[in-house]
Amino acid sequence: MTWLDSENHYGLVSRVIHWLMAAVLVFMLLSEWWMEALEHIAGLSGMAIHQGTGLALAALLGVRLVWRLINRGRVQPTQSWKLAARIGHLALYGLMLIIPLTGFLAAWGSGHGVDFFGLHLISPGPEMEWLEDGGEEAHEFTTTLFWFVIAGHVAAALFHQHVKGDGTLRKMA
Ligand code: HEM
Numbered sequence: 710m711t712w713l714d715s716e717n718h719y720g721l722v723s724r725v726i727h728w729l730m731a732a733v734l735v736f737m738l739l740s741e742w743w744m745e746a747l748e749h750i751a752g753l754s755g756m757a758i759h760q761g762t763g764l765a766l767a768a769l770l771g772v773r774l775v776w777r778l779i780n781r782g783r784v785q786p787t788q789s790w791k792l793a794a795r796i797g798h799l800a801l802y803g804l805m806l807i808i809p810l811t812g813f814l815a816a817w818g819s820g821h822g823v824d825f826f827g828l829h830l831i832s833p834g835p836e837m838e839w840l841e842d843g844g845e846e847a848h849e850f851t852t853t854l855f856w857f858v859i860a861g862h863v864a865a866a867l868f869h870q871h872v873k874g875d876g877t878l879r880k881m882a
Pocket residue numbers: 727730731732734735777784785786787794798801802859862863866867877878879880881
C-alpha cells in the first residue's frame with residue numbers, strides 16, 4: 710500500500726480523498742431533502758451546515774489538486790476513450806470548483822453573511838439582488854448538471870470495468 714499514485718493505481722491519499730469527497734458531495738446534492746427534514750423535525754435551518762460543509766469541500770479540492778500535481782508517476786487514463794476520460798474528469802473538477810463558488814456568491818448576495826462553522830467570512834450586510842439571483846440560478850444549474858456528469862462518470866467506470874474488462878475500477882479501489 711503506497712501513499713503516492715503509481716502508473717496503474719491511485720495511492721492511499723488519492724483514494725481516500727476521492728471516496729470521501731464523493732460521499733460528502735452526494736450528501737450535499739441531497740441538501741434540499743435533509744435541510745427540509747431538519748427544519749421539520751427540529752425547527753433548525755441547515756444552511757450553516759450546508760455552507761460550512763460546502764466550503765470544506767472547496768478546501769479539500771485545493772488539497773486534491775495540489776496532491777495531484779505532487780504525484781509524478783500519475784495514473785494514466787485508460788488508452789481507449791482517453792480524450793473522453795480527460796474531458797469527463799475536467800468537467801468533474803470544474804463543477805467541484807464552480808458549485809461552491811456560486812453558492813458562496815448566492816449567500817453573499819442574500820445579505821445574511823457567509824459562515825464557516827461559526828467563523829464569519831462575510832458579515833451580514835445589504836442584500837444584493839443581482840448577485841443573489843445570479844448566484845442562485847448558477848448554483849441550481851450547476852448542481853443539476855453535476856448529477857448528469859456523475860452518472861456519466863459512474864457509467865463509464867462500470868463500462869470500462871465490466872464490458873471492456875480493463876480493471877479501471879481497481880485503480881481507485
Ligand atoms: C460525486 C461523485 C464522484 C466524483 C466527483 C468523482 C470524481 C473523480 C475524478 C475527478 C476522477 C479523476 C481522478 C484524477 O485523475 O485525478 C475520478 C476517477 C475515478 N473515479 Fe470517480 N468520482 C465520483 C464517484 C465515483 C464512483 C461512484 C465511482 C465508482 C463507480 C468512481 C470511480 C472512479 C474510477 C474507477 C476512477 C479512475 C478512472 C481512471 O483514472 O481511469 N467515481 N473520479
